[in-house]
Amino acid sequence: MKTMFLFAVFFSGLFSLSAQNITDIAVMKDKSADILIENDSQVSSIDDSVFIHPDRIRYDQRCIQIDGKDVFVFSGAFHYFRVPQPLWVDRFKKLKEGGFNCVETYIPWNWHERKMPHSPQDESCLDMKELDDFLKMAEDFGLYVIVRPGPYICAEWSGGGFPQWIMQKKPAKTTFDTWLQSNDPEFMRWNEHWYKAVCRVVAPHQLTRKERGRTGVILFQVENEFNRIKWFPKEAKKEYLVQLSQIVRKYGIDVPIITCWTNEARNVENGVLNGVVDMVNSYPRWEIEKNFGRLINQQLQTQPGKPLISGELQGGWMSEVGGKLSWEQDGLSPGQTQNITLYALQRGFCGINYYMTVGGTNFDDWGARQMTATYDYAAGIAENGSTNERYRRFQGLAHLLKEHGTQIARANVFPVEYISTDPDVKLALRQASNGDRYYFVRTEEHTRHHFGSIQTSEFTFNFALEPFGSMVYYLPVGESKGDWWPKLPELETRPVVKVDTIKLELDKQIPDLLPIRWNKRKEREYLDNDGIYGRHFVYYRTYAPQGKILEVGRIGHKLINGTDADEVLVSVHGKRLHIWKEDAYSAYYQLPGDSTITGQVEVIMLFESKGLHYHTKKIVEDYWGIGVNYVRCNGEELALEYAYTENERGLNLSKGIVSQEMQTGVGKPYEPLLLWHVYSFILPEYPHRIWFPYHLRLEHSGNGFIYLNGHCIGRCWHKGPQREYYIPECWLNLGGENHLVVSLRPTIDGADIRKAEIIPVTWMAERRDSW
CATH class of the missing domain: 2.60.120.260 (Galactose-binding domain-like)
Incomplete structure (x- = not known):
């Protein structure tokens, strides 16, 4: 079978709603950009004046330059608000060992300002210390940082990051019926209130404020996934983005500004938006060329002269109540991560951020509506801190990017004629200015392995791909034999540890007393x-x-x-x-x-x-x-x-504190609306220099909350799918007594715990020289 494939191809067809991020859906029906587009045909519309410190950080249509050198930004999403602070060092260490040179995080307004201020000038309720600590630690690990403070962050986080109190500030008469994310003057005053607080912390951490050779914040995002908003006129949306950008410049942000899936920031010929890069977010699962490819086509058409950067490239997917856990879902294999990454390189990306790279937890009630407590996301660095096969793929890809990333980004696309013995395996070519060639060999068929050969007009080579496999055949100029990338590291040898599961015995079941x-x-x-x-x-x-x-x-x-x-x-x-x-x-x-x-x-x-x-x-x-x-x-x-009263009672009971009214049973209802299940257990100390995570396994009826030693682990749902809950080791009393409490309100099958176990996940054990 003889086929000719060009770098950019035509895509058509329907897409699966369940497999798409909402920002993908917002643009998928637009086929206007389904044309042959090559990076070297773009004409830049960027005015150099948009770069405030071009000697420290700038970009062109192919790459980001830091301190005068091309840098391929290889970034992973890590939400500090979903990981207890004592565990950050471990997560940063694994990001660094995974080959990442950058970390990205949302900054949730509601996390940092939990109480309502009196006015936009009142900063007494703001607590930004965690953000400052996070940025400092990222620098200590030598990582660049991308910050995304919203004000809307989505993130499957309660209110999309907006404080619960914000709607009390809504005027009786507003510019539009919907207030949030509008350019209404009062809403903009509150946006400035938030951005001022963020910028005060972020500004000193910018790369531009550091010595050459040091790391820091390199990109600052305004708004988030604005294409989702259809209820404001485009001019109002554009004016909103202009105001947000002007605010961050006003308060000292001088690194490049970014957005993600925000059309109003694209193709702006002058003003502050001229220098804003709108990034691609994509969660295509199995259909990478059709879904991710069309989004790339649109970005190339509507942002001439700006580089291709992924704000969110699929690194897993969330789990919802009544659905499937992340690792149980279709189209989220580690091989899919490798495929989508190499496709991004094939298309000319110079920056990639995986969402998520560090899994986390929706502790307490911070998760959005009907989100599970786990936010593991099938991430390469799991919610419990362990690493997996996706992480191993990241390590292999990081090695490729370190050796060839910027050269691939600057390489030109060349059409190539070829014959493949497997019609499901495709070929594309990028050639560097020095003549080095990068042949991208990939398939989207995911039910079988693929073995065969590809013949071009110049040479023939054999391939062996896993289901949904993707590789790069690198042929240096003047050589007749090439090399396959990425090269995966050896599988990690884990220590063998035997620790017994602890079957919890119910200490007491207490009907919740009426207030x-x-x-x-x-x-x-x-x-x-x-x-x-x-x-x-x-x-x-x-x-x-x-x-x-x-x-x-x-x-x-x-x-x-x-x-x-x-x-x-x-x-x-x-x-x-x-x-x-x-x-x-x-x-x-x-x-x-x-x-x-x-x-x-x-x-x-x-x-x-x-x-x-x-x-x-x-x-x-x-x-x-x-x-x-x-x-x-x-x-x-x-x-x-x-x-x-439930939250306070849960925290107290999990500290071993039983109130006087609970002891005496005052106000006990005949048929309780809420039941408390109380357990205590003792955990052994970790073996010397060996770590492994502990999980709580619950089989229960009823909905409620889980508390441990004065912390709320999160919600538990009768509908599932979550039955195991990560217990952060920093909240455990190793070698001592622990108090576990679960509140449950009856569902159709009542409110009862059939089994409760503390499980040592020893197959994920790691050697640690320091804690």
């Missing part, structure tokens, strides 16, 4: 109006006419981006009531008693929020508050009292 102290809720107000920003269980109390229908307003099934409904358990006279009927906005309950008789019953409710969604839009803003929306009977709203 003693209640707070009055003002009509149509939410808990966040009282400064409560967590989304743990909330108790409500009201009094309603007996025998009537009680209506409770809450987010229903599919109302918020297809997610499950929030849950409300209702109890009268100590017995739970079943839902009579429900819709997208309300759940209805038949109250006991005779409706013809005057009298009221005490109604106790337990409210479970499924979390704040990580997207912004009007429907999300409309349901931004914490708690129930209303409680009605006979069409009239009832007065409500609330109590937010």
